[in-house]
Amino acid sequence: MAKRFSIFFNSYLCSREKLDPSFLFGYILNAIFNDLFAGENVQATDQNQKSIHTKVNHPFTVRLWEDRTTAHRWHLEFDPSAFSLIDDDFQRTTMAATVDAGNRIFEFKALKPGTYSLNFMKRMGVVANEAHRVFQIIVE
Numbered sequence: 001m002a003k004r005f006s007i008f009f010n011s012y013l014c015s016r017e018k019l020d021p022s023f024l025f026g027y028i029l030n031a032i033f034n035d036l037f038a039g040e041n042v043q044a045t046d047q048n049q050k051s052i053h054t055k056v057n058h059p060f061t062v063r064l065w066e067d068r069t070t071a072h073r074w075h076l077e078f079d080p081s082a083f084s085l086i087d088d089d090f091q092r093t094t095m096a097a098t099v100d101a102g103n104r105i106f107e108f109k110a111l112k113p114g115t116y117s118l119n120f121m122k123r124m125g126v127v128a129n130e131a132h133r134v135f136q137i138i139v140e
Helices: 002-014 021-036
Strands: 042-044 049-054 059-067 073-077 083-092 101-110 114-124 127-139
Touching (some): 049 059, 059 073, 059 114, 059 127, 101 127
Antiparallel strands (some): 059 101, 073 114, 083 101, 114 127
């Protein structure tokens, strides 16, 4: 998380723009929230891969930070026979007029037991970004 803050501050300080306190506060809170509560029953194996344990017909949630100001969005790939996407929501966490950033919240329901993966890729239109997240879902 310290590396993320370092990159964030360096990019803003180099651009010589004044930091909006509400944006800064929202960014820090979201970074902390995402590191602590990335999803229910989540175990991190590395920065880009996490495990989630759930049961058949029980909903589970994946929360990812998304800055819509830059036009990058999370796109997902999953096995539709193993999961059903219940909800795809966005909670804006910054109050700055020029920033649209917050948590993208995906809610799924597991349909059958087994081990599956959810792949999230950040894209701007059809152009893929190097940012990705993989969740290994273990359904009992």
